Amino acid sequence: ILNVEQSPQSLHVQEGDSTNFTCSFPSSNFYALHWYRWETAKSPEALFVMTLNGDEKKKGRISATLNTKEGYSYLYIKGSQPEDSATYLCAFSNAGKSTFGDGTTLTVKP
Amino acid sequence: EAQVTQNPRYLITVTGKKLTVTCSQNMNHEYMSWYRQDPGLGLRQIYYSMNVEVTDKGDVPEGYKVSRKEKRNFPLILESPSPNQTSLYFCASSLWRLADTQYFGPGTRLLVL
Numbered sequence: 001i002l003n004v005e006q007s008p009q010s011l012h013v014q015e016g017d018s019t020n021f022t023c024s025f026p027s028s029n030f031y032a033l034h035w036y037r038w039e040t041a042k043s044p045e046a047l048f049v050m051t052l053n054g055d056e057k058k059k060g061r062i063s064a065t066l067n068t069k070e071g072y073s074y075l076y077i078k079g080s081q082p083e084d085s086a087t088y089l090c091a092f093s094n095a096g097k098s099t100f101g102d103g104t105t106l107t108v109k110p
Numbered sequence: 111e112a113q114v115t116q117n118p119r120y121l122i123t124v125t126g127k128k129l130t131v132t133c134s135q136n137m138n139h140e141y142m143s144w145y146r147q148d149p150g151l152g153l154r155q156i157y158y159s160m161n162v163e164v165t166d167k168g169d170v171p172e173g174y175k176v177s178r179k180e181k182r183n184f185p186l187i188l189e190s191p192s193p194n195q196t197s198l199y200f201c202a203s204s205l206w207r208l209a210d211t212q213y214f215g216p217g218t219r220l221l222v223l
Contacts, residue, residue, distance in 0.1 A: 091153075
């Protein structure tokens with residue numbers, strides 16, 4: 001079983017703060033890296049799929065970068081809002097198999 | 111509406127009584143997968159299917175069976191459920207393998223007594 005690590009495990013910030021999380025994964029046999037947002041009592045919701053080294057993706061205030069050579073990806077949230085409170089998961093994939101990290105739980109205080 | 115559906119959403123059963131959790135998608139996706147989520151263990155992949163009649167094991171396949179006879183359906187079968195299969199189960203699909211966005215179903219909460 002592959003090792004996918006996310007840090008920090010949890011994060012508490014004030015509304016308006018910018019924040020970032022890290023996902024570390026094996027640098028060999030890379031196929032794709034996924035980021036998901038998971039709110040309590042809901043299903044994981046896809047944020048980004050990244051496949052190329054150096055990829056940068058952006059969706060509103062959320063962006064992500066990918067370094068496949070060193071095996072890490074960063075997720076950034078600019079100007080956090082209370083509605084950003086959720087667990088953010090990354091998943092390292094080959095064509096079919098997917099290994100998830102344990103997630104970073106973000107709490108944004110008004 | 112494009113979606114992944116699962117049934118049932120909640121199920122309480124007893125040890126040894128065979129059950130099937132259905133999963134269906136209406137997006138013509140090639141790839142489908144099953145995951146389980148347990149506190150402190152995160153999401154773990156049970157089985158996946160890259161296409162009709164093609165299935166493969168994920169990280170935790172023991173005690174489960176799947177089949178992919180049609181593109182839209184990917185049922186999860188527990189032939190003889192045990193209490194350690196009590197969990198929250200998610201089905202997911204993507205257009206083509208895991209190079210595309212993966213869409214999750216609403217989840218099925220299973221309790222095995």
